[in-house]
Amino acid sequence: MSLTADQTVEALRAAGEPTRLRVLSLLAGEELSVMELSRVLDQSQPRVSRHLKLMSDAGLVERFPDGARVFYRLTSDPVVHRLIDTVLDLLADGEADADHRRLDDVHKERETAAAAYFEQVAPQWDRIRSLYVAETAVEAAIERAAGPGPFERVVDLGTGSGRMLTLLGKKARMSVGLDLSHNMLNIARSNVARAGLERVELRHGDIFSTRLPAESADLVLVHQVLHYLADPAAAVVEAARLVMPGGRLLIVDFAPHDIERLRDEHQHRRLGFADDEIRRWLTDAGLKPSAPIALPPDQDGLTVIIWTAQRPAQSARKTA
Numbered sequence: 001m002s003l004t005a006d007q008t009v010e011a012l013r014a015a016g017e018p019t020r021l022r023v024l025s026l027l028a029g030e031e032l033s034v035m036e037l038s039r040v041l042d043q044s045q046p047r048v049s050r051h052l053k054l055m056s057d058a059g060l061v062e063r064f065p066d067g068a069r070v071f072y073r074l075t076s077d078p079v080v081h082r083l084i085d086t087v088l089d090l091l092a093d094g095e096a097d098a099d100h101r102r103l104d105d106v107h108k109e110r111e112t113a114a115a116a117y118f119e120q121v122a123p124q125w126d127r128i129r130s131l132y133v134a135e136t137a138v139e140a141a142i143e144r145a146a147g148p149g150p151f152e153r154v155v156d157l158g159t160g161s162g163r164m165l166t167l168l169g170k171k172a173r174m175s176v177g178l179d180l181s182h183n184m185l186n187i188a189r190s191n192v193a194r195a196g197l198e199r200v201e202l203r204h205g206d207i208f209s210t211r212l213p214a215e216s217a218d219l220v221l222v223h224q225v226l227h228y229l230a231d232p233a234a235a236v237v238e239a240a241r242l243v244m245p246g247g248r249l250l251i252v253d254f255a256p257h258d259i260e261r262l263r264d265e266h267q268h269r270r271l272g273f274a275d276d277e278i279r280r281w282l283t284d285a286g287l288k289p290s291a292p293i294a295l296p297p298d299q300d301g302l303t304v305i306i307w308t309a310q311r312p313a314q315s316a317r318k319t320a
Helices: 005-015 018-027 034-041 045-057 078-089 097-129 135-146 163-171 182-194 232-241 261-266 275-284 315-319
Strands: 061-066 069-074 151-157 172-179 200-204 217-223 243-254 293-295 304-310
Touching (some): 018 097, 135 293, 163 172, 163 182, 182 200, 232 243
Parallel strands (some): 172 200
Antiparallel strands (some): 243 304
16 A cells, blocks of 8 residues: 555645654654643644644644644554654654653653552552442453463563452462552562462563563563553553463453543543554454453443453464
8 A cells, every 4th residue: 555646745735744653753753632732842733733733634643633732653654654754764863852751750740640649549449449330240240251261471560569460370380560560560479479379470560661572472461551551552561461371361341431520630641442443452462352242330420341352373373
């Protein structure tokens, strides 16, 4: 598949402006909100929005509203993406360094706020997770979606208090839980010990770079984690990488909603996820998605969705 001459000229014209090149360079790393781009570029939000609209109309970037905010990311069209990569590769070394240093400052502020939040709420974490839908119903649905087992290896990314490990660990020969919060890991260790689970390894680790072997787990869990992340698609790719042929990935998170206060009060970055978005990420990562399971709350609140996907068993033979 390729672009016509007119499409190529239109895309190059849309990219051919210094601020728009800066935006493309920033979005090449992660999805960002208009507010964040405005801050990094030191330009007004209306001005940045005009640039983004022009690039969106030309198919260079994709716009997606999230509650009261609007986020942007580079196009998912592989041909246009390749054109953008080529244009950015031609820029002089160091051209966008200042922008990326300012973006690093935004990252540090996010990380500091998130770390402080998780350390503060760690002792009440399971109670917070059950504010919007009955946790017993969610856990029963997770057990059904995971299957009866037994599992060779369960990996829980963003394990928090270790609840998924204590829920499913007895069906596993061994389990691994990763989290960036030491306080959370300490609580998980206590909970795992109290549950009598012995073959459980708890690690300080990053969901974007787990350093775990590829295709090494027959069950991978990402439970109520994606909505905190700046690049949830990248986390899905890393989680999918760990799934062995015939194994399964479970993602548990919220359906789209508009409760803006969760951003400030609970450090939520994304206000839920649409099914087609998660399904596309899973498919692109080489997994076969199943129909999602929706768990609406008893009263007004958030709907929890369980997405499951499997790596085809024959993939090992193809790789060999």
